[in-house]
Amino acid sequence: xxVEIPKVAYAGKIKxxxxxxEGNTITVGGESCYPFHLFEGAMPHPPKIAMExxxxxxxxxxxxxxxxxxxxxxxxxxWARKCIDTxxxxxxxxxxxxxxPNAENIPADEAxxxxxxxxxxxxxxxIVFGTSNVDKDTEVLKAVCExxxxxxxxxGPLSEGNYRAIGATxxxxxxxxxxxTPIDINLAKQLNIxxxxxxxxxxxxxxxxxxxxxxxxxxYCYSVMERIRMAALVQEDERLQFPILANLAxxxxxxxxxxxxxxxxxxxxxQKKRGILMEAMTAQCVLLAGADILVMRHPEAINLVxxxxxxxxxxxxx
Amino acid sequence: MGLSGIEIFKKLPKTNCGKCGVPTCLAFAMKxxxxxxxxxxxxxxxxxxxxxxxxxSAPPVRTVVIGTGERAVKLGGETVLFRHEKRFENPPxxxxxxxxxxxxxxxxxxxxxxxxxxxxxxxxxxxxxMVAVKGECKDTSGFMALVENVCNNTDAGLVLxxxxxxxxxxxxxSCSNRKPLIYAATRKNAETxxxxxxxxxxxxxxxxxxxxxxxxxxxxxxxxxxxxxxxxSGARTAGKSMEDQIIIRRSALMKKFKPFGFPTIVFPCEMxxxxxxxxxxxxxxxxxxxxxxxxxxxKGHSIFPLLLASMNIFTDPQRPMAVEQKxxxxxxxxxxxxxxxxxxxxLTYFIVSGEVDASHVPSYLLIKDTEGLSVLTAWAxxxxxxxxxxxxxxxxGIEEKVKHRKLVIPGYLxxxxxxxxxxxxxxxxxxxxREASHLPAYLKQWNA
Numbered sequence: 036x037x038v039e040i041p042k043v044a045y046a047g048k049i050k051x052x053x054x055x056x057e058g059n060t061i062t063v064g065g066e067s068c069y070p071f072h073l074f075e076g077a078m079p080h081p082p083k084i085a086m087e088x089x090x091x092x093x094x095x096x097x098x099x100x101x102x103x104x105x106x107x108x109x110x111x112x113x114w115a116r117k118c119i120d121t122x123x124x125x126x127x128x129x130x131x132x133x134x135x136p137n138a139e140n141i142p143a144d145e146a147x148x149x150x151x152x153x154x155x156x157x158x159x160x161x162i163v164f165g166t167s168n169v170d171k172d173t174e175v176l177k178a179v180c181e182x183x184x185x186x187x188x189x190x191g192p193l194s195e196g197n198y199r200a201i202g203a204t205x206x207x208x209x210x211x212x213x214x215x216t217p218i219d220i221n222l223a224k225q226l227n228i229x230x231x232x233x234x235x236x237x238x239x240x241x242x243x244x245x246x247x248x249x250x251x252x253x254x255y256c257y258s259v260m261e262r263i264r265m266a267a268l269v270q271e272d273e274r275l276q277f278p279i280l281a282n283l284a285x286x287x288x289x290x291x292x293x294x295x296x297x298x299x300x301x302x303x304x305x306q307k308k309r310g311i312l313m314e315a316m317t318a319q320c321v322l323l324a325g326a327d328i329l330v331m332r333h334p335e336a337i338n339l340v341x342x343x344x345x346x347x348x349x350x351x352x353x
Numbered sequence: 354m355g356l357s358g359i360e361i362f363k364k365l366p367k368t369n370c371g372k373c374g375v376p377t378c379l380a381f382a383m384k385x386x387x388x389x390x391x392x393x394x395x396x397x398x399x400x401x402x403x404x405x406x407x408x409x410s411a412p413p414v415r416t417v418v419i420g421t422g423e424r425a426v427k428l429g430g431e432t433v434l435f436r437h438e439k440r441f442e443n444p445p446x447x448x449x450x451x452x453x454x455x456x457x458x459x460x461x462x463x464x465x466x467x468x469x470x471x472x473x474x475x476x477x478x479x480x481x482x483m484v485a486v487k488g489e490c491k492d493t494s495g496f497m498a499l500v501e502n503v504c505n506n507t508d509a510g511l512v513l514x515x516x517x518x519x520x521x522x523x524x525x526x527s528c529s530n531r532k533p534l535i536y537a538a539t540r541k542n543a544e545t546x547x548x549x550x551x552x553x554x555x556x557x558x559x560x561x562x563x564x565x566x567x568x569x570x571x572x573x574x575x576x577x578x579x580x581x582x583x584x585x586s587g588a589r590t591a592g593k594s595m596e597d598q599i600i601i602r603r604s605a606l607m608k609k610f611k612p613f614g615f616p617t618i619v620f621p622c623e624m625x626x627x628x629x630x631x632x633x634x635x636x637x638x639x640x641x642x643x644x645x646x647x648x649x650x651x652k653g654h655s656i657f658p659l660l661l662a663s664m665n666i667f668t669d670p671q672r673p674m675a676v677e678q679k680x681x682x683x684x685x686x687x688x689x690x691x692x693x694x695x696x697x698x699x700l701t702y703f704i705v706s707g708e709v710d711a712s713h714v715p716s717y718l719l720i721k722d723t724e725g726l727s728v729l730t731a732w733a734x735x736x737x738x739x740x741x742x743x744x745x746x747x748x749x750g751i752e753e754k755v756k757h758r759k760l761v762i763p764g765y766l767x768x769x770x771x772x773x774x775x776x777x778x779x780x781x782x783x784x785x786x787r788e789a790s791h792l793p794a795y796l797k798q799w800n801a
Contacts, residue, residue: 036569040600041607074596095711137794167788249658250474251707252700254665258437265435291707292657302470304653312629312658316636320662323640335629343633346591 042075043068047271049264049327051080052238052278054126054211055160056186061125063241063327064278069264070325071347081344082322085126085162086118087284087332090141090149091133097294099307103334111149112156119157122334128162129153130285134175135166143171147178154183162189162213162330164282169196176201180208189280191215192243195226202233213280215243218255220262220275227274241328242277248286249317256281257324264325281321284332287314315339322347356406358386364406366397389432389439413605415615416443417556417581419483419534419645420510426482428583428644429616434606437670443616444667445638446482446645447659448512450622453490453499460499464506467651472660475674475699479660481509485536485647486524488515493523500524504531512558512618512645518542522549529553534645536560536618537585543570547577556581558618563587564597571612582615583645589623591634598642616644628652632659639663674699675725680749681706684715691716691799692751693761693785693792694742696723696731704789712793717754721745728763739769743776761785761799 048067053060063083068076092109093101103122107114111129118124133139134146154161163179165172176190177200191213193201198214205212214230216222223244230240244263247256260279266272287293293310295303303309314336318329322344331337362382373394375381384390385406392398392406416430430442449467451460464484471480484503488496496515503511511533515521522545525535537560538546550557559574559582561567567586574582586597601617604610621634632655635646639662648656668674675697683706684690695705697720709716721742723731731737746752746760758780762770764787773782786795 036565036572036612038564038568038600038604038610038613039608041603071592071595072599073592074600137791247700249665250661251703253662254436254668254670255700257666258435258670261435262437289707289711291710297653300653302472302653303657304655306654308629308652309654309657312632312655315629315633316658316662319633319636320640320666323637339629339633342630343591343637346634347595347637349590349592350596 040074043072043269045076045268047268047273047276049267049278050237050276052211052241054187054189056158059158059160060187061160066268069268070323073348073350078348080327081348082327082329083125084318084329084331084337084340085128085160086122086124086337087128087130087330088114088118088153089130089132090146091139093132096288097306097310099293099310100288100333112152115153115157119159122337124159126160126162126328127153127157128164128282128330130164131175131179132166134168134171136168136171138166140171143174143178146175147182150179150188151182154186154188160189161186162191162280162328164191167192167194167215169194173197173200177204180204180210183210184208187211189213189241191241193226193230195222195229198226198229199233202230202235205239206233206235211239211241213241213243214277216245218245218247218252218259220244220259220266223259223263224266224272224274227277231274237277240277241280242275243280243282246281246283246286246317246321248283248290249313249320250292251286251290253317253320257320260321260324260326278327279325280328280330281318281326282330283317283321284314284330287317288332311336311339315343319343356386358383361385361406364402365395368397370397372396412442413609413614414602415580415582417583417616419446419512419532419556420508421530421532422508424482424508424510425532426510431602431642432606434602436666440669440671441667443644444663445643446510447635447651447656447663448483448485448645448647449481449651450485450487450647450649451499451503452487453492453495460502463650464503467509468507470651470653470656472657474661474664475676477664479664481648481651481656481660483510483512483645485512485514488517488520488524491517493517493520496520497524497527500528504528510534512536512647518545521546525549525553525555529555532556534558534583534618538570538574540566540570543573544577547574547579550579550581551577556583558583558585560585561587564600568610568612571615575611584613584615584617585619586617589620591624591637594619594624594634594643595637595641598638602642617642618645618647619643620647622647622649628655631655635659636662639666673725673727675722676702676720678720678722678745680751680754681718681720682715683709683718684713686715686717686754688754688756690714690755691761691796692719692755692757692759693717694719694721694746695763696721696726696728696737698723698725698727698731701727705792708789708792709796712796714793714796714799716796717751719746719749719751729765732766732769737766739772739776742769742773746777746780759783761795763787
């Protein structure tokens with residue numbers, strides 16, 4: 036009996052954005068269909084995973100997450116190298132956690148120097164995160180832009196409060212920006228319009244619609260991503276046709292359920308495997324909602340997600 | 354199915370009374386036609402008309418029930434492709450696979466684990482739903498014994514699987530009062546199993562080797578008068594499964610294609626030998642339309658995240674989840690521990706309690722009923738102002754638990770602190786951080 040496949044008519048396409056320095060770029064985006072709906076469109080660039088590196092030795096991570104990086108924690112450049120050499124990282128995501136005014140509050144030039152060192156140590160695309168403190172991020176990210184001119188970093192988060200200052204600097208030093216909004220499709224669109232008005236080129240914008248962990252608000256983030264992708268592809272909403280980034284690792288690894296040992300919570304099973312699956316499943320969900328770049332931590336979780344991406348990219352029989 | 358909104362409208366009372374929640378009968382008819390309203394919402398329909406229209410307004414994916422009593426599992430009933438369009442109705446049934454190839458010790462260990470696996474979150478019980486018993490040994494009595502063993506051990510829903518139609522029929526008959534799912538009608542045995550399912554009124558799984566074959570067998574069974582079917586497209590890879598599930602759901606919703614208007618059954622357990630990968634594929638199936646998800650094991654580290662994912666994806670986007678109004682004690686609290694207050698939106702609770710926990714400063718967290726609204730929304734709606742916070746603080750019993758009288762309110766509510774101090778003259782109101790992530794730093798500096 037013939038089955039007619041009810042297809043969706045896609046009118047729009049996600050922009051293709053090259054990341055990283057010339058000669059070593061990785062392109063994300065370019066989709067002309069919903070995530071992995073390969074029977075009716077194309078995903079020319081499968082989603083990529085950026086491995087997290089911190090600017091200081093983490094204090095609040097469970098041992099299960101720290102263990103793979105115990106020998107390099109505290110040396111961000113070595114940490115980044117290990118991610119690439121040992122774990123095959125496609126991209127690096129440097130979290131400048133020490134710049135947080137509620138933590139060490141290291142000055143902008145120090146953060147820029149750390150970033151420069153990491154940037155010089157790697158050839159893959161480098162994402163640089165501030166701490167979502169509007170004023171401090173402005174100082175820090177401007178300094179980072181200047182110190183790493185020409186490296187085409189992906190910097191963020193840019194929010195409504197600081198997109199002008201950081202955006203203008205990013206244009207000057209030719210970096211890509213991450214437009215960050217709190218789980219709201221309209222705000223996401225609005226910020227992209229504002230960045231456009233500021234003359235940030237369209238091939239220099241990535242959307243960060245905010246990501247929550249499994250069990251901690253993931254469903255809101257999931258639906259906002261899904262709606263952004265629908266608006267971009269079906270409703271031809273041109274200001275939403277950008278790749279999506281999900282900064283998920285730091286959300287997952289701070290929740291109670293990855294920190295409880297099996298002795299404390301026998302019903303939750305093996306602590307290490309649980310943490311890995313919590314991270315990998317959070318990633319799996321946002322992948323299916325439309326994420327193009329996943330910021331992840333645990334090498335084993337990353338391997339599971341990479342395999343998942345490969346499996347979903349194969350149509351075939353079976 | 355297949356009636357247009359106008360055709361339905363002709364049968365409605367045309368009073369435009371609005372009792373159904375929609376202003377006009379025409380608007381109500383349009384909603385019925387797209388499966389976005391329930392017929393029962395109209396109080397003025399005769400039974401005849403109800404029956405006639407019942408078919409037309411039934412969800413495009415039929416609701417199928419497996420099992421009986423408290424552990425009966427409801428599947429399908431879906432009306433949308435994306436959760437934000439309305440909501441996903443019935444979360445997938447995580448189902449443990451047991452085979453007559455396993456030895457007694459393994460069976461017993463797996464069953465015990467299955468029964469012990471239950472979690473509570475925001476007042477909702479999360480647990481695996483069913484057990485699948487698979488006969489692979491061509492030993493009818495062994496298979497029957499295993500089915501009996503499982504029946505005696507759990508009230509959960511059952512899936513009975515055997516390629517030997519006689520063995521399967523006997524096993525189903527032995528426990529038909531439990532309404533097991535019969536797996537599976539194929540091109541070869543559809544008639545025999547179709548008759549069996551009809552006779553015993555049990556749900557029946559349909560397995561094709563392709564979508565085309567699946568549609569053909571399903572249509573044949575519908576013609577035989579079967580109503581409760583569950584679909585298996587035969588896909589055994591993650592990629593193909595994804596495609597088939599989407600096509601099945603879309604055909605039911607967009608084309609009202611009857612042979613695909615049923616819940617589905619998927620087998621991550623047959624797609625890999627790696628249990629971690631199996632869990633990842635199961636997670637994919639939660640998001641993309643698997644109804645019964647068959648797993649080779651129920652380990653806490655994999656089933657817990659799967660149940661969480663399922664709860665997240667199947668939460669009604671239009672109804673915020675709320676936690677109970679009360680004092681939550683985080684850590685080893687004493688009479689000098691800080692006291693914080695916030696709203697009962699579940700996400701607020703999870704995030705705030707998580708950060709307090711991470712601070713290692715034992716604290717009392719007062720959760721006030723804000724009808725599931727977040728702090729600012731609740732304040733704007735008049736459910737989290739000084740006038741409602743004050744009576745709650747006085748009555749909740751916190752005054753007996755602490756010696757001090759300092760209350761930390763969310764940073765976003767700074768404007769009500771003066772008012773709150775007037776309402777709570779014994780208390781000093783402290784303004785906490787705006788973001789929960791700044792709570793650990795804040796609490797570490799706190800002293801009574």
